[in-house]
Amino acid sequence: MFNNLPVLIVVMLLISAFLAPLFVRRFRRATQVVAGVVTWTAAGLSAWLLARVVQAGPIRFAVGGWPAPWGIEVTATPLSAFVVTVATVIVAIVMLGLPREQRDWPSNRAGWYITLLLLLTAAMAGMTFANDLFNLYVFFEVTALSSWGIVAAKTDRSAADASFKYLMLGAIGSSFVLFAIGITYVVTGYLNMSFASAFIAAAQLHPIIPWVIATFFLVGLALKAGLFPMHIWLPDAHSAAPTSASALLSGVVVKVYAVAMAKVFYGLFGGASLEAMGISEMVRLAAVLSILAGSLFALVQTDIKRLLAYSTVAQIGYVFLGFGLGGTVGVAAALYHILAHGLMKASLFLASGKVIELRGSRNIKGFAGAGRLLPLPMAIFTLAALSMVGLPLLAGFTTKWYLFNAGLEARLYWVPVVVILSSLLNAAYFLPIVWRIWFGQGEAEGAADRRVPGLIPLAVLLVAVGLVPNPLLNLLQQAAAWLIS
Amino acid sequence: MNVLILIAVALPVLGAVAVWLPSLRRAPLVAPLLTAVLVALAVAGLKLMPGGGETSTWWQVAPGLSIAFRADEAAWLFAMLAAALWVPATAYANSYMAHHRHKVRRFFTFFTLSLTATMGIALSANFFTLYLFYELLTFVTWPLVIHNETPGARRAGRIYLIYSLAGAAVVLAAMVATWWVAGTLDFTPGGLLAGASPAVIRLTVILLTLGFGVKAAVMPLHAWLPAAMVAPTPVSALLHAVAVVNAGCFGLLRTFYSVVGSAALEAAALSTSLLALASITIIIGSIFALRQDLLKRRLAYSTVSQLGYITLGVFSGSPGLLLGSLMHFVNHGLMKITLFFCAGAIITRTGIEHISKMEGIGRRMPWVMGAFTLAALGMVGIIPINGFQSKWFLFQGALTAGRPEVIVILLASALLNAFYFFPIIGAAFFKGEEKWQSEGLSSALIWTPVLTAALCIVFGLIPSLLHPFAAETVQSLIN
Numbered sequence: 026m027f028n029n030l031p032v033l034i035v036v037m038l039l040i041s042a043f044l045a046p047l048f049v050r051r052f053r054r055a056t057q058v059v060a061g062v063v064t065w066t067a068a069g070l071s072a073w074l075l076a077r078v079v080q081a082g083p084i085r086f087a088v089g090g091w092p093a094p095w096g097i098e099v100t101a102t103p104l105s106a107f108v109v110t111v112a113t114v115i116v117a118i119v120m121l122g123l124p125r126e127q128r129d130w131p132s133n134r135a136g137w138y139i140t141l142l143l144l145l146t147a148a149m150a151g152m153t154f155a156n157d158l159f160n161l162y163v164f165f166e167v168t169a170l171s172s173w174g175i176v177a178a179k180t181d182r183s184a185a186d187a188s189f190k191y192l193m194l195g196a197i198g199s200s201f202v203l204f205a206i207g208i209t210y211v212v213t214g215y216l217n218m219s220f221a222s223a224f225i226a227a228a229q230l231h232p233i234i235p236w237v238i239a240t241f242f243l244v245g246l247a248l249k250a251g252l253f254p255m256h257i258w259l260p261d262a263h264s265a266a267p268t269s270a271s272a273l274l275s276g277v278v279v280k281v282y283a284v285a286m287a288k289v290f291y292g293l294f295g296g297a298s299l300e301a302m303g304i305s306e307m308v309r310l311a312a313v314l315s316i317l318a319g320s321l322f323a324l325v326q327t328d329i330k331r332l333l334a335y336s337t338v339a340q341i342g343y344v345f346l347g348f349g350l351g352g353t354v355g356v357a358a359a360l361y362h363i364l365a366h367g368l369m370k371a372s373l374f375l376a377s378g379k380v381i382e383l384r385g386s387r388n389i390k391g392f393a394g395a396g397r398l399l400p401l402p403m404a405i406f407t408l409a410a411l412s413m414v415g416l417p418l419l420a421g422f423t424t425k426w427y428l429f430n431a432g433l434e435a436r437l438y439w440v441p442v443v444v445i446l447s448s449l450l451n452a453a454y455f456l457p458i459v460w461r462i463w464f465g466q467g468e469a470e471g472a473a474d475r476r477v478p479g480l481i482p483l484a485v486l487l488v489a490v491g492l493v494p495n496p497l498l499n500l501l502q503q504a505a506a507w508l509i510s
Numbered sequence: 511m512n513v514l515i516l517i518a519v520a521l522p523v524l525g526a527v528a529v530w531l532p533s534l535r536r537a538p539l540v541a542p543l544l545t546a547v548l549v550a551l552a553v554a555g556l557k558l559m560p561g562g563g564e565t566s567t568w569w570q571v572a573p574g575l576s577i578a579f580r581a582d583e584a585a586w587l588f589a590m591l592a593a594a595l596w597v598p599a600t601a602y603a604n605s606y607m608a609h610h611r612h613k614v615r616r617f618f619t620f621f622t623l624s625l626t627a628t629m630g631i632a633l634s635a636n637f638f639t640l641y642l643f644y645e646l647l648t649f650v651t652w653p654l655v656i657h658n659e660t661p662g663a664r665r666a667g668r669i670y671l672i673y674s675l676a677g678a679a680v681v682l683a684a685m686v687a688t689w690w691v692a693g694t695l696d697f698t699p700g701g702l703l704a705g706a707s708p709a710v711i712r713l714t715v716i717l718l719t720l721g722f723g724v725k726a727a728v729m730p731l732h733a734w735l736p737a738a739m740v741a742p743t744p745v746s747a748l749l750h751a752v753a754v755v756n757a758g759c760f761g762l763l764r765t766f767y768s769v770v771g772s773a774a775l776e777a778a779a780l781s782t783s784l785l786a787l788a789s790i791t792i793i794i795g796s797i798f799a800l801r802q803d804l805l806k807r808r809l810a811y812s813t814v815s816q817l818g819y820i821t822l823g824v825f826s827g828s829p830g831l832l833l834g835s836l837m838h839f840v841n842h843g844l845m846k847i848t849l850f851f852c853a854g855a856i857i858t859r860t861g862i863e864h865i866s867k868m869e870g871i872g873r874r875m876p877w878v879m880g881a882f883t884l885a886a887l888g889m890v891g892i893i894p895i896n897g898f899q900s901k902w903f904l905f906q907g908a909l910t911a912g913r914p915e916v917i918v919i920l921l922a923s924a925l926l927n928a929f930y931f932f933p934i935i936g937a938a939f940f941k942g943e944e945k946w947q948s949e950g951l952s953s954a955l956i957w958t959p960v961l962t963a964a965l966c967i968v969f970g971l972i973p974s975l976l977h978p979f980a981a982e983t984v985q986s987l988i989n
Contacts, residue, residue, distance in 0.1 A: 417642040418571065423572060426572065441683060448682075464653075492571070
């Protein structure tokens with residue numbers, strides 16, 4: 026009975042997504058609550074699924090009883106169950122803030138926004154569980170479409186512009202991925218990754234063919250993930266979106282594309298052949314450029330949301346670096362960072378959202394004196410910022426430590442240097458904000474409402490994964506071992 | 511888990527929170543003092559209690575990364591020095607802040623948290639713990655540097671943060687290198703890198719020197735220290751003359767002998783260039799001190815120069831010089847905190863910060879300037895003040911280590927010390943029109959420098975108060 030759990034999670038989210046607009050006009054509060062409950066249920070089911078697959082091994086499920094390679098196959102490995110759990114949990118936490126955020130929205134917009142959020146969650150789960158390229162592509166597109174939607178949910182011009190830019194570049198990314206899928210199908214005759222992989226391993230293909238497939242996948246997915254230099258849409262889109270959307274886009278969505286890349290690459294080619302083709306090196310190079318360039322761009326931002334968005338460009342680099350380094354340690358570091366960065370970035374966006382709301386401006390000058398205005402949210406902002414900088418005992422440090430180890434294991438001695446440099450850059454743009462928050466001169470009056478729903482659970486999780494990373498990392502290394510084998 | 515270590519490291523956190531107790535009107539004054547006294551007693555107890563040298567692990571973050579403490583000889587020496595001086599410094603800070611009322615609670619919160627960071631550094635049993643508290647020390651002392659919130663203080667705070675964070679990042683790199691080569695981060699007598707290739711050892715030593723050299727103010731990484739003099743004087747006295755800078759020296763000492771190891775250090779063959787670095791720091795620091803008119807800045811450059819004595823011994827790798835430098839580690843702390851206490855008392859009582867305006871100040875404040883004179887004479891190295899002893903052992907060490915050139919450096923430095931301290935003393939007592947009067951010993955601003963100056967003489971007269979501890983520390987580090 027557990028075997029259809031992955032499908033159940035996706036379908037449940039999909040159905041409730043389209044029910045939301047029907048009820049939102051009359052029962053807005055109830056709709057928001059039900060959406061939240063559905064997401065929490067999905068989170069609970071994914072966590073249960075995770076516990077199951079860790080114990081009993083991966084689950085393969087043929088949708089509709091049509092066996093692979095003809096039918097749609099869904100697999101729940103420790104990796105995909107973990108990623109879906111992280112995604113649903115963060116979505117669920119962020120959705121706690123919906124009633125407050127949508128207070129002044131017209132019903133129409135509020136309803137469709139909930140639809141888009143649930144659709145996005147369903148699509149991310151579907152993309153992560155999919156084991157065939159066609160299904161992956163479908164959910165890939167659904168993820169992209171709902172992302173565009175939530176960016177445009179704010180009706181101002183900049184949101185529309187950003188969304189359009191995102192749409193155009195996203196379409197280019199999609200076509201790259203579609204092309205890669207097309208070649209895979211033409212060459213192997215399969216869309217199912219397990220079958221295609223077996224074919225590629227057995228057939229004596231010209232080495233250029235897998236290389237082309239991998240490169241097209243890499244460009245398409247890296248574009249969607251906002252990896253430098255294909256990041257140009259990301260700061261616009263992530264900063265123009267409503268707060269909850271920014272938190273999710275930056276904290277969760279970009280990572281799912283990185284996971285998709287890892288799944289496709291390891292699923293189709295395997296680690297050794299990726300290294301031999303030079304693809305891993307390409308991933309690492311793009312990751313390093315992203316880590317450094319993202320931080321350098323963030324340094325010069327005066328708009329807090331753009332700053333956080335550029336920081337995402339840098340942080341997604343860590344995830345790609347972990348996958349590019351490979352090995353259980355590297356992949357585990359990437360997976361850990363997916364969670365850690367999701368928590369950090371969501372906290373940062375939610376806390377900043379409150380400051381923006383109060384000051385009426387996105388300029389970082391608005392943070393001056395915010396510590397006295399919003400003590401708890403700003404304390405959590407500080408915590409998340411210090412974690413970004415990589416202070417020991419916080420989650421950011423654990424990622425860095427595992428990246429060091431993965432880099433040294435792969436005999437790539439520049440990895441620690443780059444990661445340490447990136448910590449310093451992070452300090453250079455986060456600490457001035459922390460300084461402003463606590464010591465800056467600014468108005469400390471005028472906060473009628475100091476609560477930021479969802480921030481405390483995020484902070485608690487962030488502290489927990491930082492202080493007790495061990496059990497989680499053991500699980501992630503197991504997940505990484507499944508992916509690699 | 512060792513209770514005394516728990517008290518030493520964790521109690522200040524409670525103390526820092528207690529500063530904010532609203533029910534206790536004098537909480538900002540009582541809590542830090544009580545904390546400092548208890549921590550000092552706990553650290554003293556570590557020496558008396560059997561089993562103090564055992565490792566107590568608090569928390570394992572990840573395999574190989576644990577927070578663990580151990581009170582071995584070197585740890586105890588630093589912890590005791592810092593904890594003991596924390597008590598008069600807190601009393602002094604109470605009086606000082608009573609005159610300079612600005613964010614008193616915030617000040618004492620971070621002042622007390624600095625004690626946690628310092629104890630953590632001193633008592634750490636592995637590199638990770640050392641790194642963690644070294645990084646923490648930056649973050650808890652930064653608000654103290656920028657305490658006055660003037661543009662100058664902010665600029666100094668920025669410099670402080672940039673230097674310290676960059677230094678800590680380099681320390682992290684050294685830690686990663688150690689982890690990669692040795693597979694463990696636990697401090698071990700004899701070091702962890704004995705079997706590594708010379709290139710790796712050399713890289714680690716250079717990283718460590720750069721990383722800890724920032725807080726130890728090794729030239730050219732010293733610029734933050736004079737800049738940090740905008741901080742309130744108790745901070746300059748305790749942190750930027752004793753705790754923070756000695757944390758840098760201690761970090762060097764600890765990692766050179768318990769991570770790299772004396773044998774590997776010899777294999778790296780870097781000691782000559784490192785000694786040259788320390789010598790340059792000693793001489794150039796003194797020359798810079800000559801040119802300062804602000805008393806606190808002159809003292810800061812004097813600190814830069816004197817820390818060179820300590821790093822000299824650490825860099826040399828020879829037991830004799832190391833013994834001398836450990837003596838100076840303690841003696842310099844006592845003398846320099848006295849000098850800063852005096853500077854702060856003068857600023858508070860008269861508002862004078864510039865040396866050129868200090869004519870006759872000795873007749874207005876005889877106790878303070880008397881203490882200043884004693885400590886300054888100690889800096890120059892005159893018998894029977896404790897500064898002489900450090901030099902004596904450094905001389906001996908230089909001869910046994912076959913480095914007579916060190917003696918020349920030390921003599922030149924003594925001369926420069928005399929050049930920049932004697933004019934202050936001369937002007938204070940023999941120039942100006944002031945009449946003799948007494949400032950009274952009732953305020954902690956006055957009696958704390960007198961107390962520490964008295965300690966300078968006591969330590970100078972009774973070498974056995976310090977020498978056995980320094981000697982056993984050397985023994986434990988180099989066997």
